[in-house]
Amino acid sequence: MPKNIHITKKYTKVIDNPIALFWFYILVNMAPSLYFAITQPIDIIGKLVIILFPLGLYMTIFSLFKNSGAWLLLCFPLIFLHAFQIVLFYLYGEDVIAADMFLNVATTNTSEINELLGSLLPSIVLVCALYIPPLVLAILQWKKKNYLDRFFRRQTLRPALLLLMASLLLSFFSVNKNTGSFAFKHEVYPINTLYNLQFAVNKWNRIKQYPETSKDFYFQAHRKxxxxxxxxxxxxxxxxxxxxxxxxxxxxxxxTTPNLRNQNNLYVxxxxxxxxxxxxxxxxxxxxxxxxxxxxxxxxxxxxxxxxxxxxxxxxxxxxxxxxxxxxxxxxxxxxxxxxxxxxxxxxxxxxxxxxxxxxxxxxxxxxxxxxxxxxxxxxxxxxxxxxxxxxxxxxxxxxxQVNSVSRSYRKELVNAYDNxxxxxxxxxxxxxxxxxxxxxxxxxxxxxxxxxxxxxxxxxxxxxxxxxxxxxxxxxxxxxxxxxxxxxxxxxxxxxxxxxxxxxxxxxxxxxxxxxxxxxxxxxxxxxxxxxxxxxxxxxxxxxxxxxxxxxxxxxxxxxxxxxxxxxxxxxx
Ligand SMILES: [Zn+2]
Missing domain, CATH: 3.40.720.10 (Alkaline Phosphatase, subunit A)
Structure with missing residues (x-):
């Protein structure tokens, strides 16, 4: 019984402490950026930008309003992006959510998603473990009206804006080792993801208009x-x-190609x-x-x-x-x-x-x-x-x-099935x-x-x-x-x-x-x-x-x- 009381007490403390919650929300939002900083082929100043910009951004966002719990819930689309991004890290080991990835989601079907879902399970568990607790805490905080005071918010906003300015300044001296340049829309999360989302939406709209934009096209083709x-x-x-x-x-x-190997008139x-x-x-x-x-x-x-x-x-x-x-x-x-x-x-x-x-x-x-x-x-x-x-x-x-789970330990089975x-x-x-x-x-x-x-x-x-x-x-x-x-x-x-x-x-x-x-x-x-x-x-x-x-x-x-x-x-x- 004393043990239970202790746990409840501790939990109550965190939920009662809006400043601790403020930093907790920022930390979970920072998760994809920290991973980017490690994996992107960018110089050290660029890596600083990748961390400082979102840190400044989230500090600014969360110090704007006293009800940071409600604010986190409003930011759910952003949390969803983080989750999508982390699943992709799991799948590919690097890279921002590509514009094509958004379009793939729009052009895939339930069966393809179902077939893939099992293989993504570990990352989905990780994402749930990372983002469900802050969302629950945010609801409780809102319910308890446990708000940030004006002094803390004002005190935080100043360094937050400074971080944003510093990251903008540092970006001029940053370089992506592959492209030789550095751009927020390509390198800095979540700007790069949002840029890709906007790119995908534009492209989707253009594709929708295709029947109209192509209707007068002819090859003027004929046979000789x-x-x-x-x-x-x-x-x-x-x-x-x-x-x-x-x-x-x-x-x-x-x-794997016994028939084609003996096929006449075949050119490889x-x-x-x-x-x-x-x-x-x-x-x-x-x-x-x-x-x-x-x-x-x-x-x-x-x-x-x-x-x-x-x-x-x-x-x-x-x-x-x-x-x-x-x-x-x-x-x-x-x-x-x-x-x-x-x-x-x-x-x-x-x-x-x-x-x-x-x-x-x-x-x-x-x-x-x-x-x-x-x-x-x-x-x-x-x-x-x-x-x-x-x-x-x-x-x-x-x-x-027979592949029971998609992981390296099942490589033999995966390759066998693929070869079949x-x-x-x-x-x-x-x-x-x-x-x-x-x-x-x-x-x-x-x-x-x-x-x-x-x-x-x-x-x-x-x-x-x-x-x-x-x-x-x-x-x-x-x-x-x-x-x-x-x-x-x-x-x-x-x-x-x-x-x-x-x-x-x-x-x-x-x-x-x-x-x-x-x-x-x-x-x-x-x-x-x-x-x-x-x-x-x-x-x-x-x-x-x-x-x-x-x-x-x-x-x-x-x-x-x-x-x-x-x-x-x-x-x-x-
Ligand atoms: Zn294909």
Whole structure:
């Protein structure tokens, strides 16, 4: 009994002490900033700014009103940002909440979130332990009318303002070691997060207006070889989260691509990188002629399906991805025939899980029902987390693949499950090719993935993709083309070019131009210097589309020693 009394007494004391609560509120608000100060690649003065500015800011905010409890509750959106930020630290180890991250939240669905939630559990527990107590204390404080006195508030406001001024001054002498500059909107939390949120909201609004801003766009595309007699089919297969390093075709020591390994007429592009590690950006680059360098033109443009349509092809899009109100949806729904097998329950938001091979049967049906020349887009779900759900049981080749929690201790199981998804992708692609072979048409097929994936590969313990700072494993993707005998026989110079180009450094910005050029489509928007079936392919330093939609050479994307080691080991060029 005495023990209980003691605890109650102590608790009552804290709640009765508004000054102690004031500092406690500030401390919990400072948590993300302290972590930033440790992890950001910034000089020591910059690190001081990262701490002093938010300290001054929160001291100012909390000394403005006597009821600091109510004030903390009003600041709940800020607490929510802190929580989001800490979960991201747990997931990626560094980086501010990116604009793309806000957009990913807006474009994801309940199933994807559910699949991810389990892996984030430790960070969610941490966030609750950190922020529920101050919120409870704030309610109690408000209820008890335990307010800060005027003297303390006035006494605190002065140093708080001084801290703000000092941090502004010091920022002139601060440097981010990667960019060589220092800006509050990029470096100082929570300013950087709020800036990214505002950037994301603006972008979201622009995306919403896309149907209007792009409505008058045409490629003025037409076909050069109208004399052909045989049917032509051009197929673009977009993979999901597939990384080249786990493909046997790319030198992996496991037999993950046994079918493709023995596939005739297959061309493997050995050095391919994505221009973005984020699905909605990467796929929109794959599906259009915009690239990292001119991404902002996307709001006025249309996609590859429109170009094929204008050139007289019947266009078919078959998807195993949920619709998500991004450019992917705009571009794919332009098709004459659009079907998605990944339907969402409107009430629960849960999607029904389908395996990619269902797309092949659908494709066969469409090829049979639609005579004439076709452009077919297959948007797969490939190796998207949760890996175990991407393949049927017959593809449980690498075991154990049962992942009970996402952590380094389950790396073996995670990699096994991931490798099974590649094995299944190999099966899916070879089945697609077989089915296309049987049509007797002239066929060109291109497969690439939107981005790769981290799988606890090194001491950084990175997992998944879409981190604001990419990694080697997220950047390097498989990129293959297959041609039917009929196509090869009639396109000698294009095939010669493919043979020459397959060792060159390429990016996802080549897809649009390669497909159009392969199909003999002409438009002013076709750049033969980006076509892999062109002898005039030009290679230049590869670009990456950063979080603010600016093109940056991928080597300047804050890659780490572990990444550079892998780039060198696999002979990946600039
Ligand atoms: Zn993706």
């Amino acid at each position: 070889d109208t004399q052909h007699t045989e049917r032509q089919i051009y197929v673009l297969v977009i993979g999901e989260t597939s990384r080249a390093d786990n493909w046997q075709l790319y030198g992996y020591n496991r037999k 592009f050995e050095d391919a990188l994505t221009q973005s590690n984020t699905t909605h950006k990467s796929v929109s680059i794959i599906l259009s002629d915009v690239e990292a360098k001119d991404y902002n033109n996307i709001y006025q443009k249309k996609g590859i399906i429109q170009a094929f349509k204008e050139a007289g092809f019947k266009t078919i899009c078959l998807s195993n991805q949920a619709e998500n109100a991004s450019f992917i949806e705009f571009f794919t729904k332009d098709a004459d025939i659009y079907k998605t097998i990944r339907t969402t329950d409107t009430k629960t938001g849960i999607t029904v899980n389908h395996y990619d091979e269902e797309l092949v049967a659908l494709m066969e049906e469409e090829i049979e029902q639609n005579s004439g020349d076709l452009f077919i887009l297959l948007h797969t779900y490939g190796s998207h987390f949760n890996y175990m759900e991407r393949y049927p049981s017959e593809f449980k080749n690498f075991v154990p693949d 998804t590649i094995l299944y992708t190999d099966f899916f692609l070879s089945k697609t090719i077989k089915s296309l072979e049987q049509t007797q048409a002239k066929v060109a097929l291109l497969y690439t993935s939107d981005h790769g994936e981290d799988l606890f590969d090194d001491n950084r313990n990175k997992f998944l993709h879409a981190s604001p700072t990419p990694t080697y494993y997220q950047l390097r993707i498989p990129f293959i083309m297959w041609f039917s005998d009929g196509y090869i026989n009639q396109n000698t110079s294009r095939m010669h070019a493919v043979g020459q180009n397959r060792k060159k450094p390429i990016s996802t910005n080549t897809v649009f131009h390669t497909m159009l050029h392969a199909a003999h489509i002409q438009t002013d928007y076709l750049k033969q210097e980006l076509s892999l079936v062109s002898e005039t392919l030009v290679t230049e330093p590869r670009m990456y589309l950063n979080d603010h939609d600016i093109a940056v050479p991928y080597l300047k994307m804050n890659l780490k020693k572990e990444d550079f080691d892998m780039l060198e080991k696999n002979n990946i060029q600039e």
